[in-house]
Amino acid sequence: MPAIPWLPLFLVFLTCMEVFERYLSYRQWRRNCSPEIPPEVKELVKEDTFKKSQAYNRDKRLFSMVESVVQFARMFLMLYLFAYPQIWRWAGIVGGENEYVQSLTFLSMTMTIDYVSSIFFEIYGIFVIEEKHGFNKMTPMLFVSDQIKTTALTLVIGFPVVCGVIWLIKWGGKQFYVWLWGATMVFTIAMSMLYPNLIAPLFNKxxxxxxxxxxxxxxxxxxxxxxxxxxxxxxxxxxxxxxxxxxxxxxxxxxxxxxxxxxxxx
Incomplete structure (x- = not known):
């Protein structure tokens, strides 16, 4: 019996999903191009306010579509070219036989790729589109500060969690998924208490x-x-x-x- 070509099937599925989602986005973008106020809200919305809202949503929608296509193309290529297994092998050169170090190195590499591919879109979205429509109040220094804080939190919280997951899988044996589920529930509840009291105040007053x-x-x-x-x-x-x-x-x-x-x- 021939082996099932899982990767091609998965890539076809992802492509179909992306095409369908972009089709829906395009339909919404066309609605944002309409100069006519919907009759259901015509008595509630001023024409000037409606035009500003339409212009803002057109720009946001088009920008989101472009970003989505670029990110999809990146993910598609990385899967098609088997980039993730190669990155794992490179991480093994750094980590050697240490599974924890190799896993954290792999995570750092993939997160860096994701960050580099998304940071330019984030900057454009804030300092071009939001600025154009009068919504942006963020300064470049505040943006950099947010990026540093977010990265630091990822290192302080995310990396220990990854190490904990690896240890739990090795310790739990065949029933690891039960222990992992329990740990996930505890972590989720803990974060729901810690975020508003310790993390959110790092970014806002x-x-x-x-x-x-x-x-x-x-x-x-x-x-x-x-x-x-x-x-x-x-x-x-x-x-x-x-x-x-x-x-x-x-x-x-x-x-x-x-x-x-x-x-x-x-």
């Missing part, structure tokens, strides 16, 4: 909502809905973007709401 009138309204609304609101924060999102947003996080018995300062100024 959080302080109690200082608008007492708004605070009272939100607390009353939360109480009427039996929403377990414990804390209410405002965040300095304006130092990076003019976009407005808000979110909540936490476990079911104690949740926190974070409101971007840009939303408070609307």
């Amino acid at each position: 959080f302080e109690p909502l200082n608008n007492e009138e708004l605070r009272k309204k939100i607390e009353d609304l939360a109480a009427s809905l039996k929403f377990p609101l414990k804390k209410l924060f405002q965040m300095d999102g304006s130092k990076r973007s003019a976009h407005s947003n808000a979110y909540f996080y936490g476990f079911w018995w104690a949740k926190r709401i974070v409101i971007f300062d840009t939303l408070l100024k609307v």
Whole structure:
């Protein structure tokens, strides 16, 4: 019985998925080119606001399509040319017989390739497209600072996690997947507690909502809905973007709401 050509089949599947997704993106881009306000919202949206929104979404959509095609081509070539096995062999030259060192070296190499292929798109998206439409508030120094912090967090958190996974697989034997599932659940819960308290403050400033009138309204609304609101924060999102947003996080018995300062100024 001939061997199943898994790689060609997988590449064909990926290509079909990419073509279908880009087709959907193109359809949406065409909708963004329409000068007519949809009748469902015609009474709610001003024509000037609609035109600005359409122009912004056209640029964002087209940029996203180009980035997706480039990243797909990179991934396709790396799979087709068996680049990952070759990178693993190169990592073995550095790590020798040490499985942990080889794995971390392999991860570093692949992450570097991913970073180099995406950083230019990230810069263009922020400092060209967002700037063009008046949303960018990020400075080059802040951008570099964010990149350094993100890389440092990857090294401090990501690498030990990878080593832990390797050890757990070797220690767990044939039932390693059960232990790995349990460890993943514990790690996910731990990160959901650590991120808002230790990691997020490295990038943004959080302080109690200082608008007492708004605070009272939100607390009353939360109480009427039996929403377990414990804390209410405002965040300095304006130092990076003019976009407005808000979110909540936490476990079911104690949740926190974070409101971007840009939303408070609307």
